[in-house]
Amino acid sequence: CCNAGHFDVEVDVRGLASIAKEIKPARRNITGYLLDNGNRIYILAEGRLVNLAAGDGHPAEIMDMSFAIQALSARYLVQNRDKIAREPHKMLNDVPRSIDEEVARRKLAYWGCEIDVLTSEQRKYLYGEE
Known part of the structure; x- marks a missing residue:
């Protein structure tokens, strides 16, 4: 069990x-x-x-990105609260994927890497777009 x-x-x-x-x-x-x-x-x-x-938990390399996304998402929601307030029917609010991308870019830069450019197939899979 x-x-x-x-x-x-x-x-x-x-x-x-x-x-x-x-x-x-x-x-x-x-x-x-x-x-x-x-x-x-x-x-x-x-x-x-x-x-x-029983596990080792999430490594710091994952947790720092999770917290960064949460903080930037909270900032986005505060900065856009007027727009969001006009949509009270929405129970969940999407935040721009630029937040995920910013966190990824910063983490990769810290590691001395660059983010790949997504292919159209990858964009379609991730975002449903061509």
């Missing part, structure tokens, strides 16, 4: 442990529970959020 959702309340590990005939580690971050009927249940990361408890 793997919990990749909410909190550590979705998998009743204590309840499982109380009915298990045997509990033993199978490998790092995997615990096996042997039931009376011979079935085994394997629990990842003690039933906690597997990507946080």
Whole structure:
């Protein structure tokens, strides 16, 4: 069983442990529970959020780009709040892809690289345009 959702309340590990005939580690971050009927249940990361408890998390190289996109998107929304207010029916607001591109360009420049020019096929796939 793997919990990749909410909190550590979705998998009743204590309840499982109380009915298990045997509990033993199978490998790092995997615990096996042997039931009376011979079935085994394997629990990842003690039933906690597997990507946080058993993984290495997101590397800083990903997190800094995520936070940059969030900050620039928030700035865009504030700077364009009057336009957005005229569209109250929209539950989600697209921000310009130039924000993603700016973050990508800056990150690649930091690494000493340049961004590729997209082919028409790539643009069509990503943005639905020719």
